[in-house]
Amino acid sequence: LELNLVPIFHGKDDFGGVLLVLQDVSAIRRLERMRSEFVANVSHELKTPVAAVKGFAETLLGGAVDDPEHARAFLQIIYDESDRLNRLIGDILELSKVESRRVPLQFSPIELSTFVARTVELVAPEAARKGIALSVEASPGLYVEADEDRLRQILMNLLTNGINYTPEGGKVSITAEPLWTGGRAAEEGDDYEQIRIRITDTGIGIPKKDLPRIFERFYRVDKARSRSSGGTGLGLSIVKHLVELHKGTIAVESEVGVGSTFILELPVLH
Numbered sequence: 676l677e678l679n680l681v682p683i684f685h686g687k688d689d690f691g692g693v694l695l696v697l698q699d700v701s702a703i704r705r706l707e708r709m710r711s712e713f714v715a716n717v718s719h720e721l722k723t724p725v726a727a728v729k730g731f732a733e734t735l736l737g738g739a740v741d742d743p744e745h746a747r748a749f750l751q752i753i754y755d756e757s758d759r760l761n762r763l764i765g766d767i768l769e770l771s772k773v774e775s776r777r778v779p780l781q782f783s784p785i786e787l788s789t790f791v792a793r794t795v796e797l798v799a800p801e802a803a804r805k806g807i808a809l810s811v812e813a814s815p816g817l818y819v820e821a822d823e824d825r826l827r828q829i830l831m832n833l834l835t836n837g838i839n840y841t842p843e844g845g846k847v848s849i850t851a852e853p854l855w856t857g858g859r860a861a862e863e864g865d866d867y868e869q870i871r872i873r874i875t876d877t878g879i880g881i882p883k884k885d886l887p888r889i890f891e892r893f894y895r896v897d898k899a900r901s902r903s904s905g906g907t908g909l910g911l912s913i914v915k916h917l918v919e920l921h922k923g924t925i926a927v928e929s930e931v932g933v934g935s936t937f938i939l940e941l942p943v944l945h
């Protein structure tokens with residue numbers, strides 16, 4: 676709580692009293708703290724790849740450039756770290772846009788079974804490289820009103836995570852079904868008001884204690900693992916904001932060593 680005293684004058688010299696203003700500033704302070712934590716996190720995340728680029732460039736300049744075998748390896752590191760920097764900057768900009776709601780969404784009706792199948796095609800090469808089987812199950816004729824690019828971004832992100840956090844030979848599947856607001860699955864001929872999309876993997880899973888935090892910015896269960904798969908730690912927080920911009924919800928269920936399921940529920944109309 677913050678206490679402020681405001682003098683009150685009726686006329687020029689006519690002192691009328693003092694107004695006591697008691698203000699709850701905890702919400703403001705909390706926001707300020709979150710903001711400065713975010714800036715600190717961003718700086719830290721950006722510094723790591725920049726330090727690597729600088730360090731290896733220095734080593735090259737210091738003579739390693741004349742040793743072709745090492746020079747090549749160092750250049751590869753510089754290239755990879757610049758790539759990572761690029762991804763980070765892109766995700767930071769994207770997050771700041773979706774957080775401040777500065778994203779104009781273009782809603783249009785989308786037929787889900789075709790849309791989901793096409794989106795899965797986009798991650799198929801990556802899954803094939805890791806020997807991960809993909810499966811799609813969506814009843815045809817299911818429509819949702821959404822921003823096509825943003826919905827694709829949401830699904831791509833969740834599918835890519837599924838592939839990244841699943842060992843070779845595993846499985847990632849996606850299903851889409853109509854839902855009644857009450858929660859039961861719609862029956863033939865029913866009108867549905869919501870759809871539910873589930874993305875399930877047979878991957879490493881997420882420990883119980885981390886589950887409530889994985890949608891936070893830069894939160895990663897295993898930093899090294901996220902890093903080696905090219906993660907920025909921002910994907911899920913971007914996804915959560917995009918889902919909320921669609922007035923939907925996202926939840927996660929997971930068991931370590933068994934796998935994870937991300938459950939997306941979207942209203943059909945806006």
Ligand code: ADP
Pocket residue numbers: 836837840876878879880881889894895896897901902905906907908909910911912935
């Ligand atoms: P990242 O870029 O690190 O993947 P995300 O925001 O997409 O960042 O996810 C945050 C963290 O949540 C990840 O680092 C990982 O620890 C965990 N995570 C996300 N998706 C999965 C999944 N399908 N299986 C296991 N862990 C996951």
